[in-house]
Amino acid sequence: SASLREASFTVCLDTLLGGGVVALPTETVYGLACLALDEQAVQKVFELKGRPPTNPLIVHVLDSHQAEQVARVNSFAKLLCQKFWPGPLTLILPKRQMIPDRVTAGLDTVAVRSPSHPLFRKVLREAGQPIAAPSANLFSMVSSTTPQEVFDSFGEACPPILDGGKCNIGLESTVLDLTSDTPSILRPGPISKEELEEFLGFEISTSKKTTDSSVARKSPGLSAKHYSTETPIRLYENIYAIQQIERWTADDLIILPCKDLIAGFDSAPATIITFSATGNTREIAHNLYATLKKADQLEKKLIHLALLEETDGLAGAVNDRLTRASSS
Ligand code: AMP
Ligand code: MG
DSSP states (O other), rough: GGGBBOOOHHHHHHHHTTTTTTEOSSHHHHOOOOOOTTTHHHHHHEEEEEEETOOOEEEOOHHHHHHHHBOOOOOHHHHHHHHHOSSSSSEEEOTTSSSSSSHTTTTTEEEOOOOOOOOHHHHHHHHOOOEOOSSSSSTTBOOOOOOHHHHHGGGGOOBBBBOOOSSSSSOEEEEOSEEESSEEEEEEEEOOHHHHHHHHTSSSSOOOOOOHHHHHHGGGGGGGOOOOOSEEEEESSHHHHHHHHOOOOOTTTEEEEGGGGGGGGOTTTTTEEOOOOSSHHHHHOOOOOOOHHHHTTOSSSSSEEEEOOSSSSSHHHHHHHHHHOOOO
């Protein structure tokens, strides 16, 4: 059980300051954290995750002042920090020399974000320096939103976990690149394109969902296969398309967005589970990864699920994850 790895605040802080790795809660997903300026600690994070060295890490800071230590924060970026930090917006900015190349995978840009989770902020305050943290899961697998999921991801190799309960948002931050001609969303997330555009007063672009190697290099998180379950996923355009399946077997698992829909499904002997009780997008995002992990534990042969209706930006971000989770 995860309780074996849950550690006190002091143990986690001492481990970090001693050059070690710990799992920390954020408002998005759990992070696998180390001191961002400690190259050897950063190397341990890559090894633990099995993350290719070409995939850069996000550097977490207390505020835009601390961001200045690792990145060049121009006045435009500062406006975004004032509006959206602390919160689930990661900015790609020109990097400063002191940040190890390993953190940025050799890029001359760095990803920075100021998390709002009170425990992560307390660690940042007491450590007094930036903390690098990718999601606390094995490379290309589903992110962790609870201490138990962190433990299940790493098993015996699991680092100490600071228990912050279940992550409030449950989906990774929006990544916004501020180093090209126009601001560009590299990863859709909890802060939507519309929200950013409304604040900025002009249109921004979204990086094409492509496996084009130059784009993949700029943001490795864009690689098609990501957020993977052990069980293969078949993705449908909508719920109606799932309902058209005529024969189900006991090896099929259907995941519906909400409980109300179950009644309309004549799918015996398939198993049905749901992402949420109400179908509210925030609730679906909150439960997304835990539900995918639960689906794996049921050990069926195939998971059937549909894209959400894109009623808001968060639904678009969930659909991005579902699309990658179903890609092999
Ligand atoms: P994760 O830590 O698993 O949430 O993933 C971090 C995300 O940030 C990935 O999508 C990376 O591609 C992205 N990222 C980190 N640093 C950079 C950078 N310098 N340029 C572009 N994307 C980055
Ligand atoms: Mg990740």
